[in-house]
Amino acid sequence: MSQTNESGIPQVHREYLLGVRIVTVDGADGNGTQYRFEAPDHRGVRFDDPDSAELYADVYFDVNGFQEEGTGDRGVPPEIIQAGRDTLAAYFLTQPYTDLNWVASFYGKRPPEIERYIETVRKRAEEIRTGAAGMGME
Incomplete structure (x- = not known):
């Protein structure tokens, strides 16, 4: 159930x-x-935490939207696979069965390198949102 304010509107x-x-x-x-x-x-x-939800939103904007329905519990949407290594790493980090060390091990990288991947996705998503807003999209 959504948490709501006094007017019954979900808290955003x-x-x-x-x-x-x-x-x-x-x-x-x-x-x-x-x-x-x-x-x-x-x-x-x-x-469970706002950072994971925000990273998921960044991945969503980075690939221009995706749907997980039909991919199974541990499947990855094709849009994310096609987007590249950094986007896939960010997506993996939003999943409940992973953490930074798991993603680093998956890629054979060190955690700071994965953190750089994540930051790249976050910056790209922000640029996309800024560009869309500049074009009048709401």
Whole structure:
């Protein structure tokens, strides 16, 4: 269930353009807060921390949107596979079965190199959002 304000409106953690946002929701076990990524034509995905939800949003913008439905529990959407090593690393980092060391091991890299991949994706996503906003997209 979404956490709401006094007016019953879901609490938005972060709102992006094109109907993409992250809202706060009650944790699955009823304790704590989770963060749900929402976008048009995309099933909501929950995260335990806001950083993972924001990184997921950055990946979403980096590849111009994707859908996970039909990829299975551990599948990766084709748009992400095609986007390249840095985007795939960022996507992996948003998954509950990974962490920075797992992703670094997967690539045969050191964690600081993976952090650079992540920062590249974040910067590219911000440039995309800025460009879209500059073109009048809301």
